[in-house]
């Protein structure tokens with residue numbers, strides 16, 4: 001039993017993509033977002049599974065991420081969504097990626113060497129230009145190199161929010177007249193939440209990240225959207241000891257037994273991305289039952305109160321994410337989002353890819 005392991009079901013990613021694709025309006029394409037090592041799932045295997053499920057584009061945040069995909073032999077269109085400094089732009093071009101632009105000067109430095117997606121900032125307040133005239137000038141500068149027009153929503157995951165519709169309106173007003181003149185242009189705006197929330201946001205392509213991994217973009221329940229979580233985080237019971245009243249576990253004695261109990265030590269900690277904020281604040285599954293974390297989560301280990309007469313044994317598997325214990329629950333406990341839970345798993349945790357429990361073969 002390895003000390004900690006993330007098991008990633010590629011069949012789930014494939015099924016999630018196929019399911020999302022089935023909901024798209026018209027013949028909108030699905031671009032699978034595999035930035036940050038596929039939200040912690042492994043970018044290359046996740047990309048292959050997404051393509052098998054019907055994705056036809058990939059998106060990443062950085063030039064280096066595009067290089068990694070090309071290096072693995074993937075030859076799909078890849079959009080680098082992030083800002084690029086001069087050397088990063090050269091690397092993105094070298095990786096035959098599409099790039100984002102929102103100023104004519106940047107388009108000049110691309111000099112026809114990469115397809116360009118002009119970004120209007122309709123309210124995200126991050127990348128892109130807020131000024132439709134600057135966006136138009138960027139479109140003109142791109143000339144035949146123009147491949148797409150795009151934007152990004154700030155509040156697609158907030159159910160009753162009206163700002164989403166404002167952003168959608170601004171994007172339509174700017175982008176649709178351009179596409180009337182150039183029918184081949186790809187318009188894209190929707191992330192996972194927008195894709196699930198409003199077919200009017202699908203345009204020619206959607207950019208889905210979190211949902212393809214079976215995580216709920218609304219942070220509640222992936223099953224409500226027909227999504228299957230792809231990642232399970234597992235470790236094992238490395239040590240098991242009786243704890244008399246007054247005895248403690250972990251740094252700072254933040255768990256002190258009030259009655260006789262047993263404490264299991266599980267060799268995974270914040271060095272693996274299992275956050276210290278989960279101290280005395282979370283459950284794990286052992287033999288299918290929930291037990292509470294007891295004491296400080298340290299860098300390499302955590303401790304679990306398994307009760308006075310446990311049937312738990314040394315060597316038993318411990319599930320930290322999986323089954324009834326979803327990444328959404330872990331996120332809620334520490335005031336973050338499911339994205340950060342899986343993306344935060346560190347390189348020390350081996351990713352083991354499988355398909356429905358079987359070796360993945362040549363996916």
Ligand SMILES: *Cc1c(COP(=O)(O)O)cnc(C)c1O
Nearest residue numbers: 033081152191192207208209210
């Ligand atoms: C990360 C990202 C996405 C994907 O968002 P999800 O919520 O994971 O679907 C789409 N577009 C942009 C610009 C992004 O940065």
